[in-house]
Amino acid sequence: MSDEAVHTDRQRRNFFRKEMSLPVSAKLFAVKGQTELPAERDMMVKTVNLSAGGILLLTTGKTPAADLVSEGALIDLSFASLGSPLPIRLLGRVVRVNKSSPDEVSLAVEFILITPSEADMIAQKVLL
Amino acid sequence: MLVEGDIDVRSGDVEADGDVVVRGDVRSGRSVSAKGSITIHGVVEAATVVAGGDVSVQCGVAGRDRGSITAQGKVAVGYVNEAKLDAKAEIVIGSSAMNSTLLTDGDVVIEGEGVLVGGLVMAGGNLTAGRVGHKGVDLWGEGVSKHIVQRTAIMLGLPPTLRKRLMESRPRLTLAERAGRAAARNVLYLLSCGVPDVDKATSERLVFLAKAPVSEAFLLSKGAKTAAALNEELRTILADIVAELPSPSKAPTGTHLTFADLGLHLYHLFTANDLVMEVHKDIEAVLSSSKLNKSAALCVRDTVYKGVEVTIGFTEMVVEQEMGGAIFKLAGDEIVAEPWTEKAVAEV
Numbered sequence: 001m002s003d004e005a006v007h008t009d010r011q012r013r014n015f016f017r018k019e020m021s022l023p024v025s026a027k028l029f030a031v032k033g034q035t036e037l038p039a040e041r042d043m044m045v046k047t048v049n050l051s052a053g054g055i056l057l058l059t060t061g062k063t064p065a066a067d068l069v070s071e072g073a074l075i076d077l078s079f080a081s082l083g084s085p086l087p088i089r090l091l092g093r094v095v096r097v098n099k100s101s102p103d104e105v106s107l108a109v110e111f112i113l114i115t116p117s118e119a120d121m122i123a124q125k126v127l128l
Numbered sequence: 129m130l131v132e133g134d135i136d137v138r139s140g141d142v143e144a145d146g147d148v149v150v151r152g153d154v155r156s157g158r159s160v161s162a163k164g165s166i167t168i169h170g171v172v173e174a175a176t177v178v179a180g181g182d183v184s185v186q187c188g189v190a191g192r193d194r195g196s197i198t199a200q201g202k203v204a205v206g207y208v209n210e211a212k213l214d215a216k217a218e219i220v221i222g223s224s225a226m227n228s229t230l231l232t233d234g235d236v237v238i239e240g241e242g243v244l245v246g247g248l249v250m251a252g253g254n255l256t257a258g259r260v261g262h263k264g265v266d267l268w269g270e271g272v273s274k275h276i277v278q279r280t281a282i283m284l285g286l287p288p289t290l291r292k293r294l295m296e297s298r299p300r301l302t303l304a305e306r307a308g309r310a311a312a313r314n315v316l317y318l319l320s321c322g323v324p325d326v327d328k329a330t331s332e333r334l335v336f337l338a339k340a341p342v343s344e345a346f347l348l349s350k351g352a353k354t355a356a357a358l359n360e361e362l363r364t365i366l367a368d369i370v371a372e373l374p375s376p377s378k379a380p381t382g383t384h385l386t387f388a389d390l391g392l393h394l395y396h397l398f399t400a401n402d403l404v405m406e407v408h409k410d411i412e413a414v415l416s417s418s419k420l421n422k423s424a425a426l427c428v429r430d431t432v433y434k435g436v437e438v439t440i441g442f443t444e445m446v447v448e449q450e451m452g453g454a455i456f457k458l459a460g461d462e463i464v465a466e467p468w469t470e471k472a473v474a475e476v
Contacts, residue, residue: 030367074370076399086303089399091370112370113388113395 017051018126023081026057028065029074029091038064043075045107052123054092054110062103071097075109082121090114134170135160147181156192165201172197172211182217189213191228203232214288218253227278231288233419242429246278250288252419254476255426261433261447283439285424285458286417294414301344301407308341308400314393323390325372330365334394337362342401347408359401366394415442425476426456429468438463 028041044061055077059066069075073094080087092109099105111119129144134152141159142148148162153170154177160166165181172185174194182201189195191211197203203215206222208230213219218234224243230236235253238244242258249255261280283291315338319331326334340346342355369391422441436447438456445456445463453468455476466472 029363030370032371035364072371074367086300086307086403089395091395093370093375095375110375112373112375113392115392 015051015053015123016126017049017054017056019049020047020126022047022050022079022125024055024057025078025080027076027078028068029076031068031070031074032072034068037068041065041076043069048106050122050126052111052119052126054095054108057107057109059103059105059107066105069094069097069105069107071095074112075107077109079122082125084121088118088121090118129162135175148179153187156194166199172205174211183215188222189228202234219251233287244280244282246280249282249284250286250291251284251424252287252421253284254424255282255284256429256473257427258429259431259433260426260428261431261436263433263450264435279435279437280433281437281439282426284426285421285439285441286414287419290414290417290419294411297407297411297414301404301411304400304403304407305341305343308343308397308404311393311396311400312338312341315390315397318386318390318393321386323386325387326369326390330368333361334365337365338397341397342404344404344408347405352405352409355401355405359398359405362394362398362401366391366398369394422458423476424458427468427473427476428455429453432465 024045024047026043026045028037028043031037040063043059043063043065045057045059048056048058071094075092075094077090077092078087082088090111091113093112094107095110096108097105129142129146129148131139131142131148131150131152133139134155135142135150135158136155144162146162147164148160148166150160150168150170154160154168154172154175156174159176161178163180166177166179166183168185171187172189172195174192177183177197179199179201181199183197183199183203185197185205188207189197189205189211190209193210195211196214197211198214200216202217202220203213204220205213207224208221208228209226210228212229212231214231216233219230219232219236221238223240225238225247227246229247230249230251233252236249236251236255238257244257244260245262262278315334319335323331337358342359347355369387373388373391420441424440426438430453432447432451432454434447434450438445438447440456440458440463443458443461443463451465454465455468455472456463456465
């Protein structure tokens with residue numbers, strides 16, 4: 001592997017990630033080049049793996065919002081089971097889209113707006 | 129299925145597709161579940177009974193704060209002490225309910241002596257009893273201060289699931305409003321310091337949006353549509369700001385740091401507004417629910433003691449002094465007590 005490829009690979013995997021099935025709800029927040037979004041923005045997704053830096057999601061059904069997702073899109077993620085009184089909401093940016101089948105699309109999402117305490121909560125979930 | 133004796137350590141737990149009849153008791157730590165109805169001839173101790181139909185316990189329930197009976201139909205027991213009864217249809221108790229939780233979409237009837245002491249009743253319909261509450265225990269002798277009174281709380285007129293939803297929503301709304309105000313303060317502070325790469329028009333618009341975070345008061349005065357439109361505007365501005373942010377793996381420095389901070393606080397403001405709107409919509413749905421029964425009543429034949437807490441619909445009162453038989457009903461915005469008579473009870 002070239003130095004650049006190793007560096008890129010390291011950048012991609014800065015955080016320990018763990019395979020897990022964590023309940024998460026996802027809403028389309030923004031798409032590059034589009035000011036208006038459909039009224040229905042919920043996406044049906046499930047978690048494949050999670051790290052303090054991001055999450056790998058798999059869409060589990062066709063929705064108007066899921067059809068619009070592309071690289072650079074912003075997704076509004078809500079985690080209810082991280083131990084806080086209100087759900088933790090994080091804004092993520094889609095860095096990779098993989099269409100494994102017509103109905104299943106995997107989305108690699110990096111957390112773009114996250115506080116240190118939220119990152120800690122996720123790290124705890126991942127490491128413990 | 130017929131169980132001749134007790135359900136205990138020897139018999140093990142019971143699970144059945146149809147009806148179950150237990151000739152003996154259900155001992156502590158055991159469970160009985162059936163898709164049909166369950167009839168228990170003896171006593172239910174600190175055990176769990178779950179039925180798709182009705183549950184009948186001919187003796188009573190002595191739950192030791194761990195026993196529970198849940199039925200999609202009716203629950204009828206001889207007495208209940210320190211247990212939870214949860215029935216979709218109605219609850220009928222033969223003599224007394226002490227320090228227990230009674231939940232039903234229908235009515236609660238305590239027959240015979242009709243004693244209700246301590247605990248919580250949440251019913252969509254009426255509560256009928258003979259004596260409600262307790263005089264209290266005078267620890268230091270007659271006339272000396274400090275009585276211990278067991279708290280008896282009665283909530284009528286709304287199914288328990290809806291009422292619990294309402295009780296959980298209020299604190300969530302408060303937390304969300306508080307988070308919104310905190311985020312708004314941070315946004316205003318950053319903007320007042322000046323954020324590079326945010327033009328004057330956008331900055332002014334953000335100041336406007338941050339000065340009025342969504343709250344219940346805002347929703348009641350300006351309406352949900354206005355709040356949603358303003359939050360949608362906030363979303364589009366935030367999306368433009370975030371589009372300029374580099375990947376977090378390349379840590380922002382210098383001017384980008386403030387820009388990233390602004391993005392974070394704007395996002396917190398957006399999500400707080402969103403949550404306030406969502407919780408408020410939920411509260412409104414409960415308040416205007418067709419399942420709200422404003423004609424629900426508390427009918428007490430003999431005595432109501434001081435300190436009993438009564439809620440009918442969303443109106444609350446606490447009984448201020450011991451009184452004889454009374455029927456508590458909602459009249460406008462308050463709960464009124466009229467004298468108990470058989471005729472008045474029949475009209476309820």
